[in-house]
Amino acid sequence: MSRGDFSRQSVRRQLSGEGLRPKKSLGQNFLTDETVLSDIVEAAALTPETCVLEIGPGMGVLTQALAKRAGQVVAVEIDQTILPVLEKNLQGFDHVSVMNQDILKVDLGELFRTHFGEKPVTVVANLPYYITTPIIMKLLEANVPITSIVVMIQREVAQRLSANAGSKDFGAVTLAVQYHAEVSPVRDVSPECFEPMPKVWSSVIRLVPRQKPPVDLLDEKHFFRLVKSAFAQRRKTFINSVSHELTPPVTKEQLKEILLTMNLNENVRGEALDIQQFAQISNILIGEK
Numbered sequence: 001m002s003r004g005d006f007s008r009q010s011v012r013r014q015l016s017g018e019g020l021r022p023k024k025s026l027g028q029n030f031l032t033d034e035t036v037l038s039d040i041v042e043a044a045a046l047t048p049e050t051c052v053l054e055i056g057p058g059m060g061v062l063t064q065a066l067a068k069r070a071g072q073v074v075a076v077e078i079d080q081t082i083l084p085v086l087e088k089n090l091q092g093f094d095h096v097s098v099m100n101q102d103i104l105k106v107d108l109g110e111l112f113r114t115h116f117g118e119k120p121v122t123v124v125a126n127l128p129y130y131i132t133t134p135i136i137m138k139l140l141e142a143n144v145p146i147t148s149i150v151v152m153i154q155r156e157v158a159q160r161l162s163a164n165a166g167s168k169d170f171g172a173v174t175l176a177v178q179y180h181a182e183v184s185p186v187r188d189v190s191p192e193c194f195e196p197m198p199k200v201w202s203s204v205i206r207l208v209p210r211q212k213p214p215v216d217l218l219d220e221k222h223f224f225r226l227v228k229s230a231f232a233q234r235r236k237t238f239i240n241s242v243s244h245e246l247t248p249p250v251t252k253e254q255l256k257e258i259l260l261t262m263n264l265n266e267n268v269r270g271e272a273l274d275i276q277q278f279a280q281i282s283n284i285l286i287g288e289k
Contacts, residue, residue, distance in 0.1 A: 030058050031126060031152075033193035036204070037065050043150045043186045043206050044122050046070045051116045055103050055125035055135065058082060060089035066124060067093040074115045078102045103135060108142040116145075123149040129200075132157050133173055140180035140209060149181070149207040155188055158203035165274035172231040175275055176224065179214065181207040215279035223282040230270030230278070238270050250285060258284050 031037060040062065046052065046069035057063040057075040059082065067073050073096045077086060080100050090096050097115065099106075112121065123146055127135055132153045139149055153161075156169075162183045163169035177183060186204035191197040217223045229245035230238055239255045256266050258281055264273075273281075 029126075029194040029196060029198045031061055031193060032195050033189070036152075036187070036189050036193050037062060039187050040124065040150055040152065040204055041065050041069060043204065044069075044124050044148065046122065051119045051121045053111075053116075053121050053123045055123065056127060057086055057098070058126070060086045062124065062126060063090060063096060064093070067096050070122075071095065072116070073097070074099065074111070076101055076103045076106060076111075104131065104138065108138070108144050112144045118145070120145045120147045122147055124151070125149075126152040129154045129157070129198075136161075136177060136207070140177065140207070146209050149209075150186070150204065151207070152189065152202050152204050155201040155203040158185065158205050161207075162205060165277075166272050168271070170271045171234075172227050175227050175278065177207070178275060179210075181209045183207050215275055216283075217279055218283045218286040222286055223279060226282045226285070227270075227278055230273070234269070234271065236269070237267050238273065239266060241270060254285070254288070255281075 044050075044052070044066070046066065048069075048071050050070040050072075052066050052070045052073045054063055054066060054073060054075040057077050058079075060075075063073060063075050063086070067090070073093075075086075075096060076099045077083065078101065083098065083100060086098060090098070099111075121144070123139055125135070132151075136149070136151065139146060159169045160171060160174055161177045162185055163171075163174050184206050186206055189202040189204065191199065191201065193202075215223075226242065226246060229242045231241070232245045233241050239252050239259070242255060243250060243252045259266050259268065261284075262277065262280060264277070
């Protein structure tokens with residue numbers, strides 16, 4: 001694949017040349033649309049001083065584009081069989097390093113110290129749909145100097161991560177991600193932009209890790225237990241969900257009184273509560289211990 005040539009035919013030709021086929025088990029769908037590639041790179045706001053961690057480079061199409069703008073790129077690829085293709089496509093990019101590892105098993109602290117030192121890092125990835133949330137949460141909770149994360153994920157997941165309270169897409173994962181980062185959409189991507197074509201649409205989003213959480217909590221673990229309990233059974237009211245699921249247990253009477261003091265209806269569902277309201281309820285419950 002020459003630089004700039006990542007058409008559907010080129011992808012097929014390179015893979016067949018190595019006796020390879022896209023692996024469904026790894027969620028391999030290779031980007032073949034130049035406008036999407038350009039939008040991802042623009043969202044990453046790269047400069048010659050930027051350090052980039054790319055997750056899942058695949059055949060190296062996005063890696064090439066990142067390497068043209070950034071000062072250093074470290075690409076983590078789990079699929080050993082595709083490395084010959086990746087290495088061919090990255091010839092001449094001496095500032096790109098490839099690691100054949102599973103990002104979920106990588107010690108991010110060690111990776112950052114070894115490759116980037118104390119420098120801030122931009123993460124860019126075309127994530128397999130089936131492990132999107134674990135990878136994003138690992139990045140957000142790793143306590144490493146990440147300035148932004150630009151990822152391509154399934155559109156339904158992107159809608160959940162960027163949802164507002166009251167939306168049908170709003171849930172526990174929304175609150176978990178938005179607690180750690182500001183989320184903004186970049187663009188939607190049709191199945192026709194990949195080889196092979198997935199059955200669903202994708203979206204590119206940008207996450208900027210927060211310097212401090214958007215709410216003050218007395219007990220962060222209790223806050224997330226409360227959130228998880230509230231969405232355990234979405235059709236139930238907040239009170240019915242939390243009184244059955246929360247540990248340590250809390251009575252319906254306690255919850256009714258708290259909602260009353262907050263001018264909230266006792267039949268409110270978890271999806272109608274925003275992050276500030278969840279924080280307030282959690283802090284009141286902790287204060288009552």
